[in-house]
Amino acid sequence: MGRPRGFDETEVVRSAAELFAQRSYDGISIDDLVTRLGLHRNSLYKTFGSKRGLYLSALRWSLEHDVAPLIDRMSDAADTPDGLREALDTAVSGSGLDLLLLAAVEQAPVDGEVAGLVGNAFAALDAALAPAGHPGGADTPPTPIVALTALLLGSRIRIRSTGSQTTRTADELRAALVQHLAPRP
Template sequence: MGRPRGFDEATVVRSAAELFSTRSYDGISMDDLVTHLGVHRNSLYKTFGSKRGLYLVALRWSLRHHIAPLVDRVAAAGDLAGALRVALGEPATEAGLNLLLMAAVERAPVDPEVADELAPVLAAFDQAARTAAGRHPDRDEQDDDGVALALTATILGLRLRARAGTPGTTIDQAGAALAHRLTRHT
């Protein structure tokens, strides 16, 4: 019988998701993971197989625990402005949106498994935006799809700008201004 595991796997996965949301995958070494997570390298390899294995588990955890609940709240928002406020107004979702962005930009183009994880999540985000927008008799279905895609892109784009630390504009200002405009015109 092997030695009992000396760490809580769920805690390690959560901490790894947080770390992967702050830096590029290639910018994080196994030494960084060992230091950040406080878990011995051999234990990480034994449990997750590789850095990529840990990354995939952390990504899936974040998509399930950060993004899926956010998508549900966006769908329940009632209108586009409310959906935007929900998506941008929750500091707890920043790490999840950051990891989603990082995965979409840097890993999905080179890792089909990551792309496969993200595709249904982005489709669910679009559907939530479509639900929040509601059905308007003066818009056709194709227009509704375009509005949903635009809202998803806006949420992710504003999160990206916030990550980049764009001077003079805060995500709160931009989101509030857009939500105000949407409230007046929808």
């Protein structure tokens, strides 16, 4: 019988998701992971198989715990403008989309499994923003909905990349987007 694990796998995956959301996949070494996660190298390999295995676990965790709740809130909104306001609020203010965004630009182009996870998340975001009963159903969102999803994700990229984490900047961007995309009647 093997020795019991000396670490909480869920906590390691959650912490890895935070780390991968902050820095690029290639910018994080195994030594960084071992040091930051408090995990022995052998435990990392035995549990996850590789850095990629841990990354995929972290990405799945982020999609389930960060992105899915946002999608659920958007889907549950009474109408698309309310859903859009909720999404903009989260995208501009929070970091829950950061690992998805990094995965989309750096790993999805070179890793089919990551591309599938990212594509499914984007499709779910599109479906959450699509008006109920639009022609084509959730499988073919109308072009304006795809554009709104891109704008939502681009808003988070803009805030993250410029270091503009100030409340004033985030509030101004959110207000401008809501005013033009989802004005209150």
